[in-house]
């Protein structure tokens with residue numbers, strides 16, 4: 081793979097990001113522009129008829145509105161899909177015939193905010209700007225918005241890369257990551273010579289090697305962590321070792337949950353750390369380490385608190401202030417106080433961040449104001465296989481060294497836009513419009529056109545620099561040996577080893593007493609539905625129902641026969657004593673998920689039902705996978721990485737339900753999986769006459 085010209089790379093990323101944002105906003109604005117507020121509420125994307133129950137000053141001096149249903153309109157809060165962290169617009173409702181112009185007027189008066197809390201019958205929104213004027217008069221409604229903030233940051237970062245390249249100001253790390261120089265690889269003797277005092281005694285050899293390798297690599301190190309191999313466990317120790325070497329570390333991940341996961345496990349080690357990010361989006365257990373909380377509890381914070389108290393007392397005053405002039409005088413004061421609050425807070429924040437030896441943020445959060453001018457020795461990116469490369473660069477622009485941890489053989493980041501640009505480019509080249517002048521440029525163009533948003537930095541580094549820059553964790557602490565065998569052989573060069581503590585664990589050995597049955601003694605079951613008795617059905621999804629991550633929007637597939645098999649299997653496991661909470665049912669199709677939920681949710685409220693994509697990173701004692709396809713094309717199910725995720729979630733029991741005749745035709749990987757199951761699983765041919773169908 082040839083080196084990449086940074087400006088070309090950045091331009092390509094900008095094109096891809098633009099298409100992605102367009103696809104994302106098209107999906108959400110298709111809803112918001114065509115549906116009325118009431119219809120949006122039915123689709124779960126809005127809440128109407130709300131009133132302000134309380135106005136508070138939240139973290140960061142933000143106004144927080146507690147909203148509840150207006151008692152005049154029934155007082156019941158509708159079912160909704162709004163979650164903490166969602167970006168919403170809060171607007172006043174327009175009564176009667178809402179004319180377009182009037183609507184536009186109202187939109188101007190609305191404010192944007194972030195959902196900060198959701199209770200039964202109540203929702204809190206931390207609004208940007210002066211939200212306290214809202215809802216004084218009438219009822220409000222809130223609607224979920226597409227989040228374009230992340231794109232803005234990635235775009236800015238790509239532009240920054242271009243400028244740095246054009247002014248010959250690239251960092252050494254940039255040169256390595258674009259292939260202009262080669263990374264320095266530490267020798268085996270260097271690794272051995274590291275004098276390490278382990279903070280935790282429990283590390284296997286591959287984990288110890290990974291830590292040594294990441295410590296000794298001066299530029300770049302990849303830690304490849306297949307399912308259940310203790311990647312987080314290893315990263316925590318790596319961070320502690322970096323600290324012991326007096327290095328300052330920035331730890332990032334693509335999602336809040338990936339970052340919180342590390343904060344939670346790092347916090348007991350009592351090191352000076354700070355978690356950046358909107359407090360509304362953080363796990364409660366992590367809040368104590370958030371910048372906002374630390375800012376308020378630091379010794380310099382008293383001054384800031386005084387201003388906050390002033391703001392709150394002015395806000396309370398508003399309740400009893402009558403008359404427009406008097407009210408606007410109070411608003412004016414609040415506005416001034418907020419300005420002062422922000423200025424003082426900025427000073428305190430700078431102090432807190434500057435003192436932290438480990439700073440944790442999402443990749444996107446690493447581009448925030450608080451980190452401007454902050455220097456780190458190492459940037460650690462967890463879940464790097466799930467992060468867009470442009471997102472990684474937000475954290476990497478000024479970095480000296482990076483450690484990427486992840487598994488590129490599980491699902492890549494979710495991308496909505498089809499990759500049209502590479503096709504367009506090909507057509508253009510085929511048409512001979514643009515001739516490259518040299519072989520080198522041709523090779524570069526070819527590489528560039530292969531680049532999609534799903535090409536992660538992790539993937540690209542492996543292609544660019546080869547496996548020398550990578551170290552792999554090989555002992556897994558999740559799956560029974562028989563569950564592990566196929567993914568290990570197919571995807572991980574047969575290198576995975578099941579730890580002694582897990583390799584022969586069965587459901588019947590669960591500590592709460594499970595009866596030994598054909599199911600609970602067997603780690604791998606295949607219910608083969610070949611033969612045409614279990615056909616798939618094509619279902620059009622309801623308009624306005626948003627597809628979940630990895631689930632197909634529009635047309636979806638279901639298979640009622642498979643659903644009946646799943647139901648029977650769940651019933652058999654539960655009858656043997658397995659707790660429903662220890663069982664998960666996963667399927668790649670939305671329609672099948674809906675059918676399974678209708679059939680199982682009521683009888684087994686603790687059972688977990690989800691999409692394959694939504695289950696990445698999770699594990700369960702028993703997992704039942706319904707593959708759905710029978711008779712038709714295999715489609716997006718054939719994706720190796722999606723199949724890998726579905727088969728590597730269980731600890732003690734995996735039951736696969738699928739039509740081997742159809743699936744065998746789907747892809748080479750599926751063909752080999754079917755052959756493996758036929759040979760190594762407890763193979764069953766369910767009889768439709770013995771099953772309970774949904775409508776029977």
Ligand SMILES: Nc1ncnc2c1ncn2[C@@H]1O[C@H](COP(=O)(O)OP(=O)(O)OP(=O)(O)O)[C@@H](O)[C@H]1O
Nearest residue numbers: 282283284305306307308309310311312313557697
């Ligand atoms: N060296 C070890 N000895 C014993 N147990 C270990 C070791 N390393 C990891 N584990 C255990 O393995 C499990 C998985 O580890 P961890 O939580 O770090 O997951 P992970 O590899 O990050 O998971 P995934 O990558 O699948 O999300 C944990 O229960 C952890 O305690």
